[in-house]
Every structure is written in C-alpha cells, then in structure tokens.
C-alpha cells in the first residue's frame with residue numbers, strides 16, 4: 164500500500180491514498196472485524212497546520228465509515244501518524260460526527276496492549292473535556308466541537324485513542340509522534356498496526372461449569388468481564404468467537420447473565436454476522452438478551468443523577484427456545500464492544516443430546 168504524505172503549506176500531494184486496505188486483526192475463526200473502507204477524498208486535508216510553535220490539529224471521530232465509524236479523520240488501528248515538533252503547543256479541535264455513539268480523545272504513551280479505557284493523558288491537558296450529558300442521561304455524541312491544548316514536551320511515540328470503554332481495543336486509535344527534528348507538523352497515512360488489536364483468550368480450567376442439561380432445559384451462565392482476557396471484553400473468558408456453546412435444537416435455554424466488570428456490558432444472542440455490528444442488533448430468538456444498563460435520573464430506569472450508565476453486577480435471568488439450527492453469536496451490544504472482540508459462538512445442533520462448552 165502506498166502511503167500519502169501531506170506537508171501542509173507545501174501543497175504537494177505525493178501518492179494516492181488507498182484506504183480500504185488491511186486492518187490487522189487476526190480475529191477468531193470466522194467473523195470478520197470490519198475492514199477499513201471508503202477512500203478518502205484526495206485533497207489536501209486541513210487536519211494539521213503549523214504557525215510558529217503552535218500546531219492546530221483537527222480530530223473528527225467517526226469521520227467516515229472506516230472501521231464501522233470507530234476512527235479519527237477516517238483512520239483507525241494506528242494508520243494515521245500525526246507528527247508534531249518537540250516543544251510545540253498543540254491546539255486540538257475535536258468533533259464527534261458519529262450518530263448516537265459517544266467518543267472522546269486521549270493522548271496516551273504508545274503501548275502494545277491497549278487499555279480497555281483511559282482518562283489519563285500523557286501530557287497535562289491532552290484529552291477532551293469530560294463529555295456532557297443530556298438531562299435524559301445519555302451522553303451527547305455529535306454536535307459542538309471541543310477544544311483542548313497541550314505542550315508536546317517529550318519526544319516519542321504516543322497514541323491518540325478514544326478513551327471510552329472498548330473503543331481503542333476496537334481499533335479507534337491513531338499515532339502521534341513528537342519529533343525533535345520536525346520543523347512543521349504533518350499527517351501521513353500508513354498501514355494499520357497490530358498493537359492491541361488481537362485479543363488474547365484465556366480459557367477457563369473447567370468451562371463445563373457454565374452449562375448443564377436436564378431434559379429439554381439447558382442452564383447456561385454467561386459472565387461478562389469474567390477475567391482479564393481481551394482486556395475484560397469477554398464472556399466467561401472467551402472472546403473473538405473462541406468460546407463455543409452448543410445446545411440441542413428445541414432446548415429451552417435458561418441463561419443467567421452477570422457483569423463482573425466495572426464497564427457496562429450486556430449480552431445478546433444474534434444471527435451470525437459476517438461483519439460485526441458496531442452496536443446492538445435484534446436477538447435471534449425471542450427473549451435472547453439481557454443486561455441493558457440503567458441510566459441516571461432522567462434517563463432510563465432512574466438511579467444516580469448525572470446520567471452515566473450504571474454497571475449492574477446483579478445476576479439477571481433470561482429464557483429462550485433454541486428453535487432453529489445454525490450458528491449464532493453471543494455479543495455485547497454496547498457500541499464497539501463486539502468489534503473489540505466481545506463475542507462468542509452459539510451453535511444450535513440437531514444432533515447434540517446435551518449442551519456443551521468448548522474453547523477453540
């Protein structure tokens with residue numbers, strides 16, 4: 164893939180941008196993580212300009228559909244490299260264009276294991292202000308630009324991430340280089356990076372503890388954030404489809420769902436999605452979901468004032484009939500969580516006599 168270098172102010176356009184190429188995710192067996200798609204307009208971008216010691220940087224979350232919208236300025240998985248001169252003051256204008264999905268921006272030190280969420284910037288002030296909440300409780304997504312400013316005081320490699328739980332793991336990060344030699348700021352588009360995009364799965368010692376069969380009834384336990392596998396974005400320790408729950412056709416599945424994480428999650432059993440959804444989709448069987456979060460006063464369900472979603476650690480039960488053979492997915496319906504690997508495999512089998520759980 165060719166890379167494109169824009170030197171702002173020089174009006175030179177070197178090469179042709181070919182977004183749409185690789186996103187390095189060796190996800191579990193089947194389902195794909197969304198590919199970058201949609202070529203960016205081949206015109207001189209205005210995302211970065213330099214005036215003396217001041218760099219103006221524009222970062223737009225959800226700029227296009229690349230990586231299901233989990234991108235900054237159309238780039239994800241580290242693909243965009245913003246270089247700024249050491250010691251410059253970076254004035255950032257941040258806007259969220261995504262419809263209905265909250266995003267933010269935090270500059271963190273470069274790391275191979277992306278954090279599940281972050282609010283601690285590498286430089287003082289290098290993060291968006293806390294999101295505003297509507298009286299109704301859901302965070303505002305689109306709309307007004309936010310500005311923040313920081314001094315790029317230490318040379319090195321950093322990450323521009325979305326600090327909202329799961330979004331960086333889902334690929335919503337780009338690269339910031341603080342260069343002792345650069346005289347002006349620049350933006351280049353390279354290839355997607357692998358950092359943090361491959362979620363490790365730690366299979367539990369005894370997966371069969373979570374499933375039992377009595378007659379036509381299957382009891383299934385699903386715990387989100389059960390361990391630290393995939394930065395906690397797992398069910399029962401499984402992510403990226405690696406946990407496979409098999410139940411007999413026609414079984415009544417009585418599922419107990421619990422969220423062990425401090426991050427809100429939910430669970431749905433949905434038709435197999437070749438392209439993972441970036442948010443919730445209707446369940447495959449009537450009743451096959453649980454765990455919608457409660458929101459603060461004024462929002463859904465009452466609770467704390469201020470509107471942040473509450474993490475529910477209380478077990479919830481849901482029941483459905485596995486009425487059609489096939490392969491399904493167990494996903495978390497929170498924006499970005501399935502893309503971040505928070506999904507497993509659910510099989511309804513016409514030959515199985517009892518339910519089982521395996522890891523692959």
Ligand SMILES: [Cu+2]
Nearest residue numbers: 428495497500
């Ligand atoms: Cu989740």
